[in-house]
Amino acid sequence: MSLLVNKEKYFLEKYLKPCADVNEQFPLEIGDDCAIISSSEDLLISSDNSVINVHFPSTLDPYFIAYRALAVAASDIIAMGAYPDGYLLNITIPEPSDEWFKQFSNGISDFNDDFGTNLIGGDLTKGQLNISVTVFGKKSKKIIKRNGAKVDDDIYISNKLGLGKKGFELYNKQILDLPNQYLKPKLLSKECIEAINPFLNSAIDVSDGLLLDLNRICDQSQKGAVLTIHDDVCINSIDDVVAGDDYVLLFTCAAKHSKAIRKILPNSIRLGNITEEKEILVTDKEGKNMNFEKLGWDSF
Amino acid sequence: MSLLVNKEKYFLEKYLKPCADVNEQFPLEIGDDCAIISSSEDLLISSDNSVINVHFPSTLDPYFIAYRALAVAASDIIAMGAYPDGYLLNITIPEPSDEWFKQFSNGISDFNDDFGTNLIGGDLTKGQLNISVTVFGKKSKKIIKRNGAKVDDDIYISNKLGLGKKGFELYNKQILDLPNQYLKPKLLSKECIEAINPFLNSAIDVSDGLLLDLNRICDQSQKGAVLTIHDDVCINSIDDVVAGDDYVLLFTCAAKHSKAIRKILPNSIRLGNITEEKEILVTDKEGKNMNFEKLGWDSF
Numbered sequence: 260m261s262l263l264v265n266k267e268k269y270f271l272e273k274y275l276k277p278c279a280d281v282n283e284q285f286p287l288e289i290g291d292d293c294a295i296i297s298s299s300e301d302l303l304i305s306s307d308n309s310v311i312n313v314h315f316p317s318t319l320d321p322y323f324i325a326y327r328a329l330a331v332a333a334s335d336i337i338a339m340g341a342y343p344d345g346y347l348l349n350i351t352i353p354e355p356s357d358e359w360f361k362q363f364s365n366g367i368s369d370f371n372d373d374f375g376t377n378l379i380g381g382d383l384t385k386g387q388l389n390i391s392v393t394v395f396g397k398k399s400k401k402i403i404k405r406n407g408a409k410v411d412d413d414i415y416i417s418n419k420l421g422l423g424k425k426g427f428e429l430y431n432k433q434i435l436d437l438p439n440q441y442l443k444p445k446l447l448s449k450e451c452i453e454a455i456n457p458f459l460n461s462a463i464d465v466s467d468g469l470l471l472d473l474n475r476i477c478d479q480s481q482k483g484a485v486l487t488i489h490d491d492v493c494i495n496s497i498d499d500v501v502a503g504d505d506y507v508l509l510f511t512c513a514a515k516h517s518k519a520i521r522k523i524l525p526n527s528i529r530l531g532n533i534t535e536e537k538e539i540l541v542t543d544k545e546g547k548n549m550n551f552e553k554l555g556w557d558s559f
Numbered sequence: 560m561s562l563l564v565n566k567e568k569y570f571l572e573k574y575l576k577p578c579a580d581v582n583e584q585f586p587l588e589i590g591d592d593c594a595i596i597s598s599s600e601d602l603l604i605s606s607d608n609s610v611i612n613v614h615f616p617s618t619l620d621p622y623f624i625a626y627r628a629l630a631v632a633a634s635d636i637i638a639m640g641a642y643p644d645g646y647l648l649n650i651t652i653p654e655p656s657d658e659w660f661k662q663f664s665n666g667i668s669d670f671n672d673d674f675g676t677n678l679i680g681g682d683l684t685k686g687q688l689n690i691s692v693t694v695f696g697k698k699s700k701k702i703i704k705r706n707g708a709k710v711d712d713d714i715y716i717s718n719k720l721g722l723g724k725k726g727f728e729l730y731n732k733q734i735l736d737l738p739n740q741y742l743k744p745k746l747l748s749k750e751c752i753e754a755i756n757p758f759l760n761s762a763i764d765v766s767d768g769l770l771l772d773l774n775r776i777c778d779q780s781q782k783g784a785v786l787t788i789h790d791d792v793c794i795n796s797i798d799d800v801v802a803g804d805d806y807v808l809l810f811t812c813a814a815k816h817s818k819a820i821r822k823i824l825p826n827s828i829r830l831g832n833i834t835e836e837k838e839i840l841v842t843d844k845e846g847k848n849m850n851f852e853k854l855g856w857d858s859f
Contacts, residue, residue, distance in 0.1 A: 266859040267857065287704070290779065291639070291704055291705050291706075292636075292705070292762075293604055293635055293636060293638075293639045296601060296602045298598070298601065298602065299600075301595055302595070302598065302602070303593040303595060304593055304595075304596055304647065304679075304680065305592060305594065305647075305680065306647040306682055306691070307682050308649050308651055308684050308689075310651055310685065310687075311686070314684070335593055339592050347605075347693060348606075349606050349607070349608050351608055380605065382606055382691075384610055384613065384614070384858045385610065385858040385859055386608070386612075386613050386689055387687035387689070389686055389687070389689050391606070391649050393647060393693040402587075404587070405591050405592070406591075463592060479591070557565045558567070558685040559566040559567070559654065559655065559685055
């Protein structure tokens, strides 16, 4: 019998291979049992799923499904003070089509152009639409963990909250003008993350909501926090502090670095301080305590 | 407000953290944005999804779902002549429960004991049950690719075909005695794969069926193959050559290594040879041409 092309191979060859450069760091063409990462340095690696009707609506254009899934995963590398180099992509889909793959691979390709990353492998299989991205980057000199927050550290976000929520609302009105932080999350640049790295004690990306993600820093650092939500923190309403999908960097650093932080991240906002006591106190601009029913997004 | 434990964190802490050792190679506890792989050598990395009702039945015990998903993914590292060290595990599940996670984490734990591997990170999210495993191992001296088959190479499988199919049939009759190659795939040992590595020109694991996987070797090597299916190749019936789920190693090597192969892999079976002409010819023990409607398993 002649050699065969099955569906998996057809879509892989036609749409995914063009997104995969072979170079010194990734010396093997996609399509083998494994990919090779050629690295003499330690690697940061993270894996994230984007599931239909959980992380994105069923109507979302495959271009944005791809771009968003990759950006959301890459954001975890940036949250540790490093930058993504490449990723594996597992696509679970009920029935693949040329139209879907054409758009989806355009999203991959544009993401690679924007972030200088490379697709190096993955899997294509049948099931409910679910995009699993495993992204990695070379360890930076200083790894910024969640557990490094120190008492009296300033707490910052790299930009205002609510752009993700606003982007989703615009998408729901079919206003698809870019930039849109929901459809194509913009992340910190490589230059920014390299410049800010030495100053940070702890960091996380705001994916599930500011308070939930701050909770993770406090929990792992065995600390607490006091913060004030001024008018300039939220672009929509006060609910932006628990909305998530922002992909801004939430970080803590010693107060003495405030000038450097402002210089590198002119849009950053100081929210408050890390405290000894293990609780999070949120006040409004008048100093009144604020309470929230939930701290952020939980997929369950 | 006090610090919070959400569902994701609850299951992570209670069931997954105990499967994750911190050591020199994996210096970071799970629960941060990324994992760290401390390695001065190149890495082999591969990612595989196991989806409910596609790769396993909805009735399958979570213990076996975990063990199988990990073994199937690890098999890809072995297929390149190396051995798995660790993995990231993304769990998509409709509604997590203590009972499910208890069994599932026992499967992880037993897999780690059997293979000397470590869970280093991942993701837990809502959706149709889908287990995504990204496994990696240190590059061995010689990387065995699919595209290395040479004309006149002998073609071998490391063991008979059909144990996966038989295991699944036994499972369907609720006969759960072990060993069962479907429920708990047994893979080549580290010693075996290290010993055989220098002799191989190409290799792949038989996951989707012998003929489909041989097709992949031939396609990527730009070669063909002639093989004879003797009685000792299949344990059930002739359909075992297209059944898949075997996770035996299919490999090619120069004929002069036959003694070494037999010594390292006494259960291995020589099936035929690689040819110049790009087609696969299969004959039965009487030399009669055999044809198959499909070459193996395709999830679409």
